Amino acid sequence: MTTGQRVLIADDHPLTREGLSLAARAALPGSVVDQAGSIGEAQAAIASRRSGYALVLLDLMLPDAKGFSGFLALQHAAGSTPIVVITAREDSVLIDAARALGAAGYLFKSQPIDTIAQRLRTILSGTPVFPSDGEAGAVATARERIATLSGAQLRVLLALADGRLNKQIAGDLDISEATVKAHMTAIFRKLGVNNRAQALLAVQPLLGDAGSERHA
CATH class of the missing domain: 3.40.50.2300 (Response regulator)
Incomplete structure (x- = not known):
């Protein structure tokens, strides 16, 4: 090419x-x-x-x-x-x-x-x-991986899925940016990914249902 x-x-x-x-x-x-x-x-x-x-x-x-x-x-x-x-x-x-x-x-x-x-x-x-x-x-796999997240990690992941930046996530969840970064590190490890974009792709099978409702 x-x-x-x-x-x-x-x-x-x-x-x-x-x-x-x-x-x-x-x-x-x-x-x-x-x-x-x-x-x-x-x-x-x-x-x-x-x-x-x-x-x-x-x-x-x-x-x-x-x-x-x-x-x-x-x-x-x-x-x-x-x-x-x-x-x-x-x-x-x-x-x-x-x-x-x-x-x-x-x-x-x-x-x-x-x-x-x-x-x-x-x-x-x-x-x-x-x-x-x-x-x-893949949906079942994504569900199993998300099940390993703590409640705080899940809230950070959902905020990430909305496209929010670390500073915005910290403000919305009333935690420090350092805590957000620590949660991100744990989320990436549990999902088996290396960055925010990969994390979002990994959980899209579960977020997709919500998306279909928004677009209906």
């Missing part, structure tokens, strides 16, 4: 986009990553790029989309550009629908960033990637 190619990430959570951007750059070194928080923003980005995108990563649960309406809209706008559904929804019906509608892949946000990157490389080589039966347990 040559440098200068572009990847478009359509997801309405900034930290999730950050994590997916890391995966996209690892999969396509030298690429430029554009971000959109809605289908409308993604359509505008596609329309503004005459040279097009090498890849589009799409969360199904965007505010201005229902079901696969956003996918179909971007598919129409992007032409032959491969579109990868990346979501917290581990539903065999959705997986089958994505495959039938021509998605280039269906990836789970709960997967480690290096795994997502490896699968994006496979997709970029022309091979579709869809989950195996053994990967459908």
Whole structure:
């Protein structure tokens, strides 16, 4: 792959986009990553790029989309550009629908960033990637990991999921920033991740249900 190619990430959570951007750059070194928080923003980005995108990563649960309406809209706008559904929804019906509608892949946000990157490389080589039966347990795995968190750690994690910074979390929870950092360190260790973006991706399978209610 040559440098200068572009990847478009359509997801309405900034930290999730950050994590997916890391995966996209690892999969396509030298690429430029554009971000959109809605289908409308993604359509505008596609329309503004005459040279097009090498890849589009799409969360199904965007505010201005229902079901696969956003996918179909971007598919129409992007032409032959491969579109990868990346979501917290581990539903065999959705997986089958994505495959039938021509998605280039269906990836789970709960997967480690290096795994997502490896699968994006496979997709970029022309091979579709869809989950195996053994990967459908990511929700249960995320639930088990969250169960190991203390109440204070869980409150910090939920604040993190809302996109708050350490200083904001400290103020909202009436604790010091040093305590927030200590909780973050423990959370990363228990979730088996290295940073905030990876932590958010690791628990997205559980946060996804709440997100679907917000977007309904």
